[in-house]
Amino acid sequence: MNEQYDVVILGGGLAGLTLSLQLKNAKPDMSILVLERRETEAATAAHKVGESTVELGTHYLREVLNLKGYLEEHELPKHGLRFFFKSDTKEDIASRVELGPRLRLPVPSHQVDRGTLENYLMQLTQQKGNELLLGAKVETVDIQADNGHEVTYIKAGEAVTVKCKWVADASGRASVMKRKLQFQKPMEHHINAVWWRLKGVIDIDTWTDNTAWQSYLEPGLRYLSTVHFMDKGYWLWIIPLGSKNTSIGIVADPAIHPFETFNTYEKAVEWMKVNEPLPYKMLVPLGQGDGLLDFKILKHFAHHTGKLYSKDRWGVTGESGAFLDPLYSPGTDFISLNNSWLSDLILRDLNGEDIEGRVTIYEQSHLALVDSWIPVYQNKYQLMGNTQIMVIKIFWDWANYWAVPTHLFVNKAFTNIRLLKDLFAAKDSLGRKFGQLNKTMQDLFLEWRPFENSTFSNRYIDPFDLALLRKFQEDIEVQHEPAALVEQIKKNMHILEQLAVAIFRHVSAEVNGTSPDIKVNPYTINLGKQDGAMMLDTESEEAIEPDAYIMKDVDTMWFYPKA
Numbered sequence: 376m377n378e379q380y381d382v383v384i385l386g387g388g389l390a391g392l393t394l395s396l397q398l399k400n401a402k403p404d405m406s407i408l409v410l411e412r413r414e415t416e417a418a419t420a421a422h423k424v425g426e427s428t429v430e431l432g433t434h435y436l437r438e439v440l441n442l443k444g445y446l447e448e449h450e451l452p453k454h455g456l457r458f459f460f461k462s463d464t465k466e467d468i469a470s471r472v473e474l475g476p477r478l479r480l481p482v483p484s485h486q487v488d489r490g491t492l493e494n495y496l497m498q499l500t501q502q503k504g505n506e507l508l509l510g511a512k513v514e515t516v517d518i519q520a521d522n523g524h525e526v527t528y529i530k531a532g533e534a535v536t537v538k539c540k541w542v543a544d545a546s547g548r549a550s551v552m553k554r555k556l557q558f559q560k561p562m563e564h565h566i567n568a569v570w571w572r573l574k575g576v577i578d579i580d581t582w583t584d585n586t587a588w589q590s591y592l593e594p595g596l597r598y599l600s601t602v603h604f605m606d607k608g609y610w611l612w613i614i615p616l617g618s619k620n621t622s623i624g625i626v627a628d629p630a631i632h633p634f635e636t637f638n639t640y641e642k643a644v645e646w647m648k649v650n651e652p653l654p655y656k657m658l659v660p661l662g663q664g665d666g667l668l669d670f671k672i673l674k675h676f677a678h679h680t681g682k683l684y685s686k687d688r689w690g691v692t693g694e695s696g697a698f699l700d701p702l703y704s705p706g707t708d709f710i711s712l713n714n715s716w717l718s719d720l721i722l723r724d725l726n727g728e729d730i731e732g733r734v735t736i737y738e739q740s741h742l743a744l745v746d747s748w749i750p751v752y753q754n755k756y757q758l759m760g761n762t763q764i765m766v767i768k769i770f771w772d773w774a775n776y777w778a779v780p781t782h783l784f785v786n787k788a789f790t791n792i793r794l795l796k797d798l799f800a801a802k803d804s805l806g807r808k809f810g811q812l813n814k815t816m817q818d819l820f821l822e823w824r825p826f827e828n829s830t831f832s833n834r835y836i837d838p839f840d841l842a843l844l845r846k847f848q849e850d851i852e853v854q855h856e857p858a859a860l861v862e863q864i865k866k867n868m869h870i871l872e873q874l875a876v877a878i879f880r881h882v883s884a885e886v887n888g889t890s891p892d893i894k895v896n897p898y899t900i901n902l903g904k905q906d907g908a909m910m911l912d913t914e915s916e917e918a919i920e921p922d923a924y925i926m927k928d929v930d931t932m933w934f935y936p937k938a
């Protein structure tokens with residue numbers, strides 16, 4: 376055990392362990408100490424949430440950290456996100472509107488048992504030469520940018536102080552640095568969650584006798600999806616785990632489903648009986664006896680941060696920074712972005728580079744990204760009982776996620792200062808327009824809600840039947856030179872703008888009776904229901920109309936008769 380390190384990482388969860396690997400892979404002679412307060416190895420199955428990965432985080436784990444072999448051997452391949460919407464006949468799963476991929480997907484993702492994964496990462500980081508101490512609770516951090524920081528932890532009742540050049544706070548919700556330096560920031564998104572793990576495999580294909588419905592997908596593929604049962608104010612997840620157990624969770628808006636109605640296992644069972652009778656019938660018997668592995672609750676899980684990286688050689692990563700919402704499983708994505716920015720700063724600093732400018736740009740980019748993501752979730756739980764809106768919103772959210780941030784991450788754009796400036800610096804830059812367009816569309820979904828009240832049934836939507844979505848997903852891993860990447864993002868933004876107009880045409884024709892062929896500037900889209908008048912730009916050069924193939928995709932997602 377040394378007394379002096381290049382980097383001390385506070386917390387050995389997913390963020391801390393992956394950061395230790397990313398740093399060590401890049402600079403094998405770097406000395407790294409990971410301090411983890413848990414005394415023992417993580418429990419299998421009943422350890423933590425964060426069990427479903429999506430494309431950006433999967434790329435990080437598989438390609439950046441080179442964990443492909445481990446993930447393929449020990450964790451499950453995932454068959455996308457799958458949604459079952461509100462229905463009059465919730466007891467019959469086959470009659471619910473279902474949205475999810477049918478055929479095997481070109482881009483991988485995984486269902487991970489967090490206990491198995493973290494135990495493997497602990498072993499791997501030590502094999503690579505990093506030091507990891509279990510049962511080491513960080514007590515104080517004394518930041519001394521020039522002389523080396525001092526970190527004091529307690530292990531087996533004794534206080535030990537070590538010195539280091541860099542401190543990386545990966546302590547999760549304990550948020551050691553945030554509490555010490557008081558950079559907490561409220562997040563106006565107050566959603567609650569409970570989750571539990573059940574012993575054994577749960578395959579929703581067996582929840583009906585309808586063989587036509589069962590055989591629509593290859594056997595076992597529905598089982599491998601992250602399943603969401605959704606209705607007004609909530610979603611309920613079912614995630615299969617490689618340890619042959621199953622994770623279940625309820626995530627709900629307290630304005631519609633007060634936390635007190637489901638914050639114990641017994642209450643969650645009663646809540647399911649009322650809101651999701653089929654999961655109630657199928658899951659409750661499995662939770663009897665030793666079938667129930669754990670039950671956890673988390674109130675108001677969303678939190679923001681005022682700071683992320685400092686030129687004084689410290690940074691925060693993972694949940695010790697910001698966390699928004701688990702819908703679409705983006706937790707690992709944010710860890711991937713966060714670790715990539717932080718490790719880049721540490722490496723450059725240890726190589727003698729002046730990092731002050733980068734610290735500012737990375738922090739601004741990171742905070743801007745979190746802020747532009749907030750409208751995806753904020754006030755959106757009230758839409759979850761509106762099937763038509765949610766289907767279109769999910770289509771929109773996936774297109775955005777694949778077309779811009781995921782593609783930029785895979786192309787290492789977030790640590791390329793020149794690219795960041797090209798993409799985000801100017802007021803009319805592509806990056807800023809991306810945020811504005813997303814906000815415009817998220818507001819449209821809210822404005823549409825009072826006019827959309829139908830219940831639908833007996834429909835299956837495969838997102839990969841949509842040419843636009845399929846192409847965005849297939850292209851995620853395509854590598855570009857920086858100039859070509861900017862061109863590609865420009866093209867993708869143009870497609871998103873057309874998609875916005877195509878969606879607006881349908882919604883506005885339905886709500887306001889406007890022409891289904893209307894041309895419009897996508898950045899002015901609104902239904903005029905908030906301010907009393909539709910302030911649309913339909914005349915200027917920025918008013919556009921979508922290509923036929925984009926209209927066709929939106930038609931596929933549109934349940935009402937076409938105008």
Ligand SMILES: Cc1cc2nc3c(=O)[nH]c(=O)nc-3n(C[C@H](O)[C@H](O)[C@H](O)COP(=O)(O)OP(=O)(O)OC[C@H]3O[C@@H](n4cnc5c(N)ncnc54)[C@H](O)[C@@H]3O)c2cc1C
Pocket residue numbers: 385386387388389390391410411412413423424425426427428429432511512513514545546547548549550551568570624626673676692693694695701704705706707708710
């Ligand atoms: C309801 C819900 C569902 C989610 N579902 C998903 C999902 O499907 N997919 C996904 O990608 N993400 C998901 N997430 C997010 C995911 O859980 C987090 O992104 C992830 O667990 C954060 O990892 P972390 O390493 O930052 O924190 P943690 O995993 O909490 O690790 C922090 C570590 O620091 C240690 N520690 C704390 N204080 C100290 C101290 N003083 N000294 C030493 N050690 C300390 C802790 O023991 C812990 O091991 C979900 C989140 C929620 C709330």
